[in-house]
Amino acid sequence: MDEIQLILASQSPRRRELLSLTGIPFLVDAPEVDETCPLGAREAVLALARRKALAAADKHPGKVILASDTLVAVDDVPLGKPADEADAFRMLRSLADRWHQVYTGVCVVSATGEVFAEVDATDVRFGPMSDGAIRAYIATGEPMDKAGSYALQGIAGLWIEEIRGSHTNVIGLPMTLTRTLLEKCGLHPLNIA
Numbered sequence: 001m002d003e004i005q006l007i008l009a010s011q012s013p014r015r016r017e018l019l020s021l022t023g024i025p026f027l028v029d030a031p032e033v034d035e036t037c038p039l040g041a042r043e044a045v046l047a048l049a050r051r052k053a054l055a056a057a058d059k060h061p062g063k064v065i066l067a068s069d070t071l072v073a074v075d076d077v078p079l080g081k082p083a084d085e086a087d088a089f090r091m092l093r094s095l096a097d098r099w100h101q102v103y104t105g106v107c108v109v110s111a112t113g114e115v116f117a118e119v120d121a122t123d124v125r126f127g128p129m130s131d132g133a134i135r136a137y138i139a140t141g142e143p144m145d146k147a148g149s150y151a152l153q154g155i156a157g158l159w160i161e162e163i164r165g166s167h168t169n170v171i172g173l174p175m176t177l178t179r180t181l182l183e184k185c186g187l188h189p190l191n192i193a
Contacts, residue, residue, distance in 0.1 A: 005111065006187060009056035009067035014153070018173040019066070022189035024182065026066075031055040041073035045105030046119050053107035053115070064185045065109040070172045072148025074100040079148040088138050088149040089131075095148065096129040096159075102148070102170045108181040116181045120174035122165030124152070129159050147172075 006026035008019055019026060033051050037044040045068075052067035072079040074094050082088035102124055107117040129137075137156065143149035150156035152163075152170040168175040179189055 004063075006064045006066060006182075007056055007060045009052045009065055012172055014151075014171050015068065015173045018168055018171060018175060019178070021175070022179070022182070023191065024187050024189060029056060029059065031059060035069075040076060041071040041078040041101070041103045042119055042121070044078060045069045045071050045103045046107075046117055047105070049105035049107035050115065050117050053109045053117075057109040057113070062111050064111055064182070064187055066106070066178070066182065067108075068104055068106045068173055068178075070102065070104040070147050070169075072100060072102050072150075074098070081145055081147055082143060082149045085138050085144075088143045089134055091149040092129065092134045092137065092143065093131075095126045095150070096134070097127060099123055099125045100148070104169045104172060104174050104177075106174065106177050106181055108178075108185055110185040114185070116184050118177055118181065120166055120169045120177045122163060122167070122169040122174075124160060124164075124170060125162040127159050127161040133159070 004025050004027050008026050008028045009030050011030045033055050037047055048069035049067050053065045056065045079091045102122045105119050109115050142154050166174045
């Protein structure tokens, strides 16, 4: 147990899967934090990632903590997880046949308490979606726990026409940024030093 130096402060299975690609052993412990934030999407994801990381750092002194938060934004309006099917429909209708942005704030707290935090941004273009296609997609259940009501790596990929930036950012953990921040804390993917 002592060889584990990294704590992932997230319950997201997608983030766990992506982080496991680094080869760095880690444990998952996502403390409960207030996720309300009145800021714009870019500022909110940074603030929320820091809030999560610092809460986990309090529980795990001497460990490296990794936390992140992702929001979808259209016309600078943040789209979180849908409250219900009608909310999911509203979000998906607003994304159809246009570009939007996905922001992920990543915060790493070193074993000595240094805080490193940055935001990654990716532009995503959905193609046209009929109301029937949106309803059918919602009926799969996939949109109901996803920021912006969709999962790039899931069924929604049928309508995504173009991505500019990190695709792993859209999934919830921008891997290049994550690697850079972990390396600042002395953790190197695949034991590459």
